[in-house]
Amino acid sequence: MNAVAAFAWSVVQDSLHRKVFYAILAFTFILILLVPLLPSADIGVQIDLLREASLGLTSIMAFVLAVILGSTIIPREREKRTLYNTLSKPVSRWQYYLGKFTGIVVVVAGALLMTYVVILLFVLIKFGVFNPGMAKALFTILLEAMVLVSVAMLASVFYSPLVCVMLTALFYVVGHVKGDFLYRAMTDSANDPATRAISGVAYYVLPNLERLNINETIAHSERMFSVGATELLLLIGLAAAFTAILLFVGGYLFSRRDL
Amino acid sequence: MQGMETVLRIEDLRKDYAGGWRKPSRPALSGLHLEVPRGSITGLLGPNGAGKTTTLKCIMGLIRPQAGRIWLFGEEATDARSRRRMGFLPEQPYFDFYLTPRKLLSYYGRLAGMDPSRIRTKTSYVLSLVGMGDEADLAMDKFSKGMLQRIGLAQALLSDPEFLVLDEPSSGLDPLGKIQVRDLLNSLRDGGITILLSSHQLSEIEEVCDGVAIIHKGGNVASGSLDDMLRSREEYEIDLEEPTSAAWDELPGSASWADAAHMRVVVSKKSLNEALKALMGSGASIAEVRQRRMTLEEYFLEKIGREGWEVGE
Numbered sequence: 180m181n182a183v184a185a186f187a188w189s190v191v192q193d194s195l196h197r198k199v200f201y202a203i204l205a206f207t208f209i210l211i212l213l214v215p216l217l218p219s220a221d222i223g224v225q226i227d228l229l230r231e232a233s234l235g236l237t238s239i240m241a242f243v244l245a246v247i248l249g250s251t252i253i254p255r256e257r258e259k260r261t262l263y264n265t266l267s268k269p270v271s272r273w274q275y276y277l278g279k280f281t282g283i284v285v286v287v288a289g290a291l292l293m294t295y296v297v298i299l300l301f302v303l304i305k306f307g308v309f310n311p312g313m314a315k316a317l318f319t320i321l322l323e324a325m326v327l328v329s330v331a332m333l334a335s336v337f338y339s340p341l342v343c344v345m346l347t348a349l350f351y352v353v354g355h356v357k358g359d360f361l362y363r364a365m366t367d368s369a370n371d372p373a374t375r376a377i378s379g380v381a382y383y384v385l386p387n388l389e390r391l392n393i394n395e396t397i398a399h400s401e402r403m404f405s406v407g408a409t410e411l412l413l414l415i416g417l418a419a420a421f422t423a424i425l426l427f428v429g430g431y432l433f434s435r436r437d438l
Numbered sequence: 439m440q441g442m443e444t445v446l447r448i449e450d451l452r453k454d455y456a457g458g459w460r461k462p463s464r465p466a467l468s469g470l471h472l473e474v475p476r477g478s479i480t481g482l483l484g485p486n487g488a489g490k491t492t493t494l495k496c497i498m499g500l501i502r503p504q505a506g507r508i509w510l511f512g513e514e515a516t517d518a519r520s521r522r523r524m525g526f527l528p529e530q531p532y533f534d535f536y537l538t539p540r541k542l543l544s545y546y547g548r549l550a551g552m553d554p555s556r557i558r559t560k561t562s563y564v565l566s567l568v569g570m571g572d573e574a575d576l577a578m579d580k581f582s583k584g585m586l587q588r589i590g591l592a593q594a595l596l597s598d599p600e601f602l603v604l605d606e607p608s609s610g611l612d613p614l615g616k617i618q619v620r621d622l623l624n625s626l627r628d629g630g631i632t633i634l635l636s637s638h639q640l641s642e643i644e645e646v647c648d649g650v651a652i653i654h655k656g657g658n659v660a661s662g663s664l665d666d667m668l669r670s671r672e673e674y675e676i677d678l679e680e681p682t683s684a685a686w687d688e689l690p691g692s693a694s695w696a697d698a699a700h701m702r703v704v705v706s707k708k709s710l711n712e713a714l715k716a717l718m719g720s721g722a723s724i725a726e727v728r729q730r731r732m733t734l735e736e737y738f739l740e741k742i743g744r745e746g747w748e749v750g751e
C-alpha cells in the first residue's frame with residue numbers, strides 16, 4: 180500500500196476513535212427521526228418536508244465533519260509531535276497532505292452513506308416511497324464538503340483549529356450568498372468604488388456554493404427542475420476545480436513549512 | 439564530490455526561527471559544521487538551547503535552514519529519497535494513544551514502503567530489541583515516558599536504516615534502560631550502522647561515542663575524537679589510603695586537592711615525583727597513581743565556561 184493510502188487510512192482509523200464523530204452522527208439521526216414532529220399545514224407536503232429537512236440536516240452534518248476534521252488534523256499532529264515520526268519516513272509532504280485530504284473525504288462519504296440509508300429507510304417506512312434518487316443530493320453535499328475540507332486544510336497549515344473553523348465558515352457563508360449579495364454589491368453604483376472592487380474580485384474568485392445545493396429540487400422529487408447527467412458533471416467540474424486549486428496551494432505551502 | 443566515507447556532512451548551516459508577531463527572529467544556528475564518518479557513533483553535545491534539535495530537524499528535512507549545505511550519502515539533499523536509508527528518533531516521541539505498538543509500527547512500515555511480511559517480522563524483532571516485546575499489543579495510553587522512548591527507538595530501527603539520527607536517545611530511561619540503549623547502539627555500530635545522537639548528558643556521550651561535536655549557541659565549539667580531546671592535559675592523580683592534610687606545605691605548586699576529603703591529589707607530570715616524595719615523606723600511604731583523563735564535564739567547562747551552561751538568552 181503506498182504512502183497516500185496509508186495516510187488516508189490513518190484518518191479513517193483516527194476518526195473511528197474520536198467520540199465527536201459518533202456524537203455528530205447520532206445527533207443527526209435523532210434529528211432526522213424527529214422531523215415528522217414538525218407542524219405542517221398540508222398532509223400532502225409531509226414527504227417533501229421530511230426529505231428537505233433531512234437533506235438540510237445531512238448537509239450540516241457533512242459540513243461540520245468536514246470542517247472539524249480539516250481544521251484539526253494538521254494542527255493536532257503538530258502539537259502532539261506525531262508529524263515528526265511520520266514525516267521523517269521516506270514520504271513527501273505532498274503525500275501526507277493528499278493522503279489526509281483523501282482520508283477526510285472518505286470519512287465524510289462514509290457518514291453520508293450511513294445517513295442515506297437512514298433517510299431511505301425512514302421515507303420508505305413512513306410513506307411507503309422508495310426514493311434512491313436522493314443519492315444525487317448527498318453526492319453534491321459530498322462535493323461541497325470536499326471544497327470545504329480543502330479550505331480548512333489550507334488554513335490549518337498556518338492557523339489554529341478555531342481560526343480555521345471561523346475562516347471556513349466565512350468562506351461557506353460568502354460562497355452561498357455571493358450569487359445574490361456580492362453581485363448586487365458589485366453592480367450597485369451607489370456603493371463606493373473600493374467596496375465594488377472587493378465584491379467584484381470575491382464574486383469572480385469564490386465558487387458559487389449555492390449551485391452545489393440541490394436539496395430543494397431533490398426534496399420535491401425533481402418535479403420542477405430535474406438534475407441530469409450534464410448538470411451533475413458541471414457540478415463535479417466546479418467542485419473539482421476549486422478543490423484542486425486549494426489543495427495545490429495548501430500542499431505547496433505545507434511542503435515549505437517548518438515543522 | 440564527497441567520499442563515501444562521510445555519511446553526513448554539514449557546512450555553514452544557518453537557521454533563524456521567526457519571532458512571531460512583531461518580534462525579531464532569533465538565530466538558532468549560526469554557521470554550523472558537522473561531519474559524520476561511516477560506521478561511527480558521533481555525539482552532538484551542547485547545553486539546552488544550543489541548537490541540537492534544530493540541527494537534526496534540518497537533516498531530516500523537517501525544517502528549512504536559511505543557508506548552508508547538507509550532504510547525505512554524498513548527495514546534497516534532505517528529501518524522501520535520502521530518508522529511505524535513515525531512521526529518526528525525535529525528541530520526546532509521542533504517538534496516537536489508541537494504537538498498539540504493533541499497529542503503530544505497521545503504519546510506519548507502510549510509510550517506509552516495506553511489504554507486509556517484512557513489517558511483521560521486523561516489528562517483533564525491533565520491539566524485542568528495545569525490550570518492549572511483551573507490550574506489543576497493549577494500547578499505548580498507559581505507557582510511561584520511558585516506554586514511549588523505547589517505542590520511538592523501535593520505529594527508528596524498523597526499516598533497517600544505514601544511518602540513525604537520534605535526538606536524546608536515553609532521555610527518560612531508567613539506569614538499566616540506559617545501559618541497554620548503550621549496548622544496543624554499540625552492537626548497531628558493530629553491524630556497520632552509522633549513528634548521530636544528540637545529548638546534553640555528558641556521561642552518555644562519553645560512554646558510546648567515537649567522536650563528538652560540541653556546539654553552543656548554534657556554533658561549533660570543538661570537535662574530534664574523544665580520546666584526543668580528553669587526554670589533552672598532562673596530569674596525574676594520586677589516590678591516598680587515608681585523608682591527610684599534613685603534607686600540603688611540602689607539595690609542589692602545581693598540586694591541588696581533587697576532593698574535599700583530601701584523599702586525591704592532582705599534579706602535573708613535571709612535578710609527579712616531587713609530589714610523591716613529599717606525600718610519602720609525610721607518612722601518607724599511596725593507593726594508586728594514574729594519568730588523568732578529563733571528564734567531558736571538565737572539558738566543557740574549560741571550553742565554554744560555567745556561564746555557558748546557562749540557557750542562552
Ligand SMILES: Nc1ncnc2c1ncn2[C@@H]1O[C@H](COP(=O)(O)OP(=O)(O)OP(=O)(O)O)[C@@H](O)[C@H]1O
Nearest residue numbers: 455456466484485486487488489490491492493638
Ligand atoms: N519552533 C521554534 N520556534 C522558535 N524558536 C525555536 C523553536 N525551536 C527552537 N527554538 C530556539 O532555537 C534554539 C535552539 O533550540 P534547540 O531545540 O535546537 O536546542 P537543543 O540544543 O535541542 O536544546 P535541548 O537540549 O533543550 O533539547 C533555542 O534558543 C530555542 O529557543
Ligand SMILES: [Mg+2]
Nearest residue numbers: 490491492529
Ligand atoms: Mg533538543
